Amino acid sequence: MLSRSSLLLASLLVGALLLAGCSGCSSRQDGSQQDGSPQSGATTSAPAGDDGALRDIPMPDLDAAEAGVRQQIEERKATVDRLRDGEGGADDGELAKAYGELAMAFLTYEFSDAAEAALLNAHRLAPQEMRWSYLLGYLYRNRGDAKRAEEMLTAALDREPDYLPAHVRLGRLALDGGDSAAARQRFEAALRLDPASAAAHEGMGRVEAAAGNDGAAIEHFRRALDLEPRANSLHYLLGQALRRTGDLEAAQQELTRAGEAQVQMPDPILQSLAGLAASAQFYIVQGSEALEDGHFDTAASSFQRALEIDPENFTARKGMGYTLEKLGDVSGAEEQLRIALEGARDRDERAEAEAILGSLLAATGHDEEAVQHLTSSLQTAPDQSGTRLKLADSLARLGRMAEAVRQYDRLLAADPEYPAPLLVRRATARINLGDGDGALADFRRALEVAPDDAGLRLRYAEALDFLGRPGDAEAQRRRARELSSQGDAKVARLAGEGRLRAGRGDFEGAVESYRQAVELAPARHDVRTALAAVLGHLGRYDEALAEYRKVIEASPDHAPARRGEIAALLLSTRYGLARVRLNEAMSRFSRDKGLALTQSRLLAASPDPRVRDGALALQVAERVYRSDQSLPVGDTLALALAAAGRVQEAAELQRGLVAQAEAAGQGELAAQMRDRLAAYDAGRAWVAPGPEPILEFVGVS
Numbered sequence: 001m002l003s004r005s006s007l008l009l010a011s012l013l014v015g016a017l018l019l020a021g022c023s024g025c026s027s028r029q030d031g032s033q034q035d036g037s038p039q040s041g042a043t044t045s046a047p048a049g050d051d052g053a054l055r056d057i058p059m060p061d062l063d064a065a066e067a068g069v070r071q072q073i074e075e076r077k078a079t080v081d082r083l084r085d086g087e088g089g090a091d092d093g094e095l096a097k098a099y100g101e102l103a104m105a106f107l108t109y110e111f112s113d114a115a116e117a118a119l120l121n122a123h124r125l126a127p128q129e130m131r132w133s134y135l136l137g138y139l140y141r142n143r144g145d146a147k148r149a150e151e152m153l154t155a156a157l158d159r160e161p162d163y164l165p166a167h168v169r170l171g172r173l174a175l176d177g178g179d180s181a182a183a184r185q186r187f188e189a190a191l192r193l194d195p196a197s198a199a200a201h202e203g204m205g206r207v208e209a210a211a212g213n214d215g216a217a218i219e220h221f222r223r224a225l226d227l228e229p230r231a232n233s234l235h236y237l238l239g240q241a242l243r244r245t246g247d248l249e250a251a252q253q254e255l256t257r258a259g260e261a262q263v264q265m266p267d268p269i270l271q272s273l274a275g276l277a278a279s280a281q282f283y284i285v286q287g288s289e290a291l292e293d294g295h296f297d298t299a300a301s302s303f304q305r306a307l308e309i310d311p312e313n314f315t316a317r318k319g320m321g322y323t324l325e326k327l328g329d330v331s332g333a334e335e336q337l338r339i340a341l342e343g344a345r346d347r348d349e350r351a352e353a354e355a356i357l358g359s360l361l362a363a364t365g366h367d368e369e370a371v372q373h374l375t376s377s378l379q380t381a382p383d384q385s386g387t388r389l390k391l392a393d394s395l396a397r398l399g400r401m402a403e404a405v406r407q408y409d410r411l412l413a414a415d416p417e418y419p420a421p422l423l424v425r426r427a428t429a430r431i432n433l434g435d436g437d438g439a440l441a442d443f444r445r446a447l448e449v450a451p452d453d454a455g456l457r458l459r460y461a462e463a464l465d466f467l468g469r470p471g472d473a474e475a476q477r478r479r480a481r482e483l484s485s486q487g488d489a490k491v492a493r494l495a496g497e498g499r500l501r502a503g504r505g506d507f508e509g510a511v512e513s514y515r516q517a518v519e520l521a522p523a524r525h526d527v528r529t530a531l532a533a534v535l536g537h538l539g540r541y542d543e544a545l546a547e548y549r550k551v552i553e554a555s556p557d558h559a560p561a562r563r564g565e566i567a568a569l570l571l572s573t574r575y576g577l578a579r580v581r582l583n584e585a586m587s588r589f590s591r592d593k594g595l596a597l598t599q600s601r602l603l604a605a606s607p608d609p610r611v612r613d614g615a616l617a618l619q620v621a622e623r624v625y626r627s628d629q630s631l632p633v634g635d636t637l638a639l640a641l642a643a644a645g646r647v648q649e650a651a652e653l654q655r656g657l658v659a660q661a662e663a664a665g666q667g668e669l670a671a672q673m674r675d676r677l678a679a680y681d682a683g684r685a686w687v688a689p690g691p692e693p694i695l696e697f698v699g700v701s
Contacts, residue, residue, distance in 0.1 A: 080098045092126060102118045107135075107139070137152035137155075171186030187204045221238040235255065260292060282306075287316075300327065317340035318353070327590075329591035393425070399432075424446055443459070457476045459496075508538070525554065541568050562588075566595075575691075578611075579599075579602060598697045601694045615644055631660060642686060655677060
């Protein structure tokens with residue numbers, strides 16, 4: 001397994017050193033020009049430990065490398081050898097460029113020793129070229145050689161004082177070494193160059209925190225988050241600073257939102273060199289790193305590049321599918337997984353693809369097909385407990401309780417510890433089969449495993465109520481209240497009561513339980529979102545919107561709250577504000593098909609004419625239709641065509657969609673489409689009579 005530091009180096013130094021040194025500046029060994037005059041602005045000193053002579057390149061073993069990697073390295077090494085042997089009258093600048101391009105390949109594929117030798121030669125031959133010293137600084141920093149990293153990054157700044165990434169990197173080195181004064185100078189210089197640098201604000205926040213200036217640190221961390229909201233690692237730094245100031249509630253809110261995604265710093269040198277790797281595996285690793293850090297757009301680009309190099313690569317295809325799901329492009333994810341399944345080379349790959357595709361289908365409500373794929377996967381690899389659990393849950397949702405119980409039986413037989421959640425699942429299925437005694441036995445066994453689980457006792461109480469034993473049910477609720485009298489346990493118990501009350505149709509009671517939970521734990525966004533959903537169900541839209549907005553302001557990437565807010569705005573006929581919120585949501589979830597279709601339908605068919613924009617509606621609908629020609633997407637495209645004035649095209653498209661819906665036995669959908677077709681045939685766009693035809697794709701209940 002590659003180390004994270006080496007992977008970071010690889011991701012930073014993709015395709016490094018394409019840009020040449022100063023052509024025609026043939027420098028001698030002493031660093032002077034051919035006429036003997038000193039180089040302007042250039043240092044003549046070599047890196048520490050460099051004797052000034054050109055180094056031999058320690059060539060790595062390429063036998064196991066991909067063909068494209070071998071070819072790339074061998075071609076560049078051949079160029080170096082030719083120029084070093086004096087062929088073609090090459091000057092030092094040309095040879096420096098050749099060494100730099102060779103170093104690019106070595107760095108890309110993590111051949112660190114070879115990369116260092118090639119970079120040192122490039123730096124020796126063209127010391128006036130800041131890129132060589134800058135990239136050596138990166139190499140040494142990722143090796144943990146702080147002294148040489150500082151030396152080379154400082155040399156790079158001597159040549160180009162306004163290169164912001166070098167200031168930030170030196171500031172981070174100084175912080176790592178405990179030199180806050182030097183770090184402050186570097187980050188202040190970076191902010192003078194670019195006051196909107198999230199990386200520089202993060203660095204200054206760390207400096208201020210180290211100095212005990214938590215108020216100033218908080219300002220810098222918040223500014224960095226404003227500039228780069230996806231860098232959720234900043235929430236941890238902000239939360240710690242807030243905690244030190246005594247603002248414990250705000251600190252808890254930030255700490256619950258903390259993640260692993262780091263601040264990304266634009267770096268023109270590295271960005272100009274990206275995309276040159278000839279290795280699918282390199283981009284797979286890069287994509288996996290981006291996934292881990294929560295940078296899903298970057299991950300998608302990396303997996304796409306891997307697939308361009310090797311379209312049959314199973315791992316890249318899986319990674320792309322998973323990434324698209326994270327980006328909200330479920331149809332795109334499904335397409336990638338189906339391609340992976342079709343191209344699986346052996347039974348193991350096929351079983352893995354079946355399991356992943358089945359899981360995706362189950363998560364998106366397509367349980368019938370999910371069961372087929374999950375069952376097929378388990379026939380090849382029966383020991384997949386996670387896959388078997390998803391199969392059992394899908395069977396239960398389909399009402400195939402006896403089959404679900406058999407799957408739960410196998411899972412429980414394989415786990416002698418009897419995990420309580422599994423027993424509760426089987427108990428629920430048994431109740432639906434009429435096996436009340438078996439269900440209650442499962443609950444009792446679950447309580448033996450987790451006697452202090454208040455939520456479990458509430459589920460048990462619900463089962464007892466259903467089976468006509470209200471006295472025993474109340475005893476369980478009483479015990480649940482005793483177990484959850486304070487702290488997180490009480491919040492969990494109140495949230496559980498809210499779910500139970502909503503499930504029984506007691507929505508006012510659910511509101512009461514959720515409100516109590518939110519008062520105890522204001523940072524529990526899941527509980528606040530559940531409260532908002534119940535308020536919306538009751539038609540109390542102003543209250544619902546207030547709760548959704550609190551979640552979104554605290555966590556801008558909270559997709560359920562975004563969807564809930566949009567649905568509430570549409571249901572309360574606030575179409576103008578719904579358009580604004582849809583624009584905001586799409587800026588964060590640009591690949592979310594459901595939100596895109598909602599946006600297009602609102603722009604095309606809003607009951608409020610001030611909200612309509614046929615041209616923009618068509619632009620959005622066409623983008624979705626390019627990757628998904630399903631009936632609902634086609635219907636949306638027809639709506640947008642008509643709204644944009646292309647009514648005849650809308651009618652032609654809609655006529656075909658109606659025929660498809662009828663042939664597929666989707667009579668209700670066909671009737672709705674015929675209603676819209678009548679408007680197109682009459683030469684006019686269709687306008688929604690209310691919010692329902694618009695919000696059906698938002699994705700909330």
